[in-house]
Amino acid sequence: MLERERIDALEIAPARAGSPRQGRFRGSVDLAASVWEGATPPARAATVRTLAEPSAVAADFVQPGHVFLAERASRGLLERRDTFEAAGELCERAGCGPAVVYDVTDLETRARLEGAAAVSLTLEDVVLERLAGAALIAREAAAQLPTDLGDLVATGYRSRLDAGQHLALVPGGPRPAGAQAMLYVHRACAPGDVFGSRACDCGRRLTAMRERIAASGAGALVYLDGGDAWRHLDPDALRDADLTCEQAAVAAQIAADQGFASVVSAPASSRLQAALAARGIHVVNGPLAVHEEVA
């Protein structure tokens, strides 16, 4: 995988029309000076090494060959979530550039490499790490908000990922000494939150956690606009899956922006905990099962 400009500079043709590799993929190349047959693992490795050389030129390669090239997305993992972009991200972080990824497909080579692999990362590990290093939100509004549970400070955020509008609510006034801050992340559900639907437990959970945070005088309620506030009208999908990586990362950045260094996290989502940790926020083992408390 290489930057589009680099692939253009090497004059590598687009994938054949009608090929399943059309789109982000380009044609295939071999090293012109290769002393091996281009299909062998050493030959492909030599081709990849040369592709990574900043001094390589178009004449160093012949087309078609046995190494297929993909274009890197301009915004990397923030634009396209797949193993290509994740590998490109890792190359960049390691200070290697341009990024070249050799996707090992033949089973014999793969078996040999697996024995040598020292680090194993999932795509999600890399995505969360990437999101933790990005500015995902912008503050757009802030106000003192008198409510039936006391005065709150409300902060409105706009997501840079999808233009979603998120809200953070924290108790006004000084935080009581020793109070453990609870971070509660709630996904907007119009039927439950606004209209009192009993089909899902969103409204009851929201009320219970608002009361709990207000009573403790510490913590934050993060209200996430996921663009799917009607999802619980589907009677077959009343239970939400875990937060997405993006939702977890946005909530974690909001918590960081609100100045939290340590929180009890709710829901007890491993993805949210990983996102908080990636933002440098210590996660205290939670009390919780919010569902159990509210049921």
Ligand SMILES: [Zn+2]
């Ligand atoms: Zn709901």
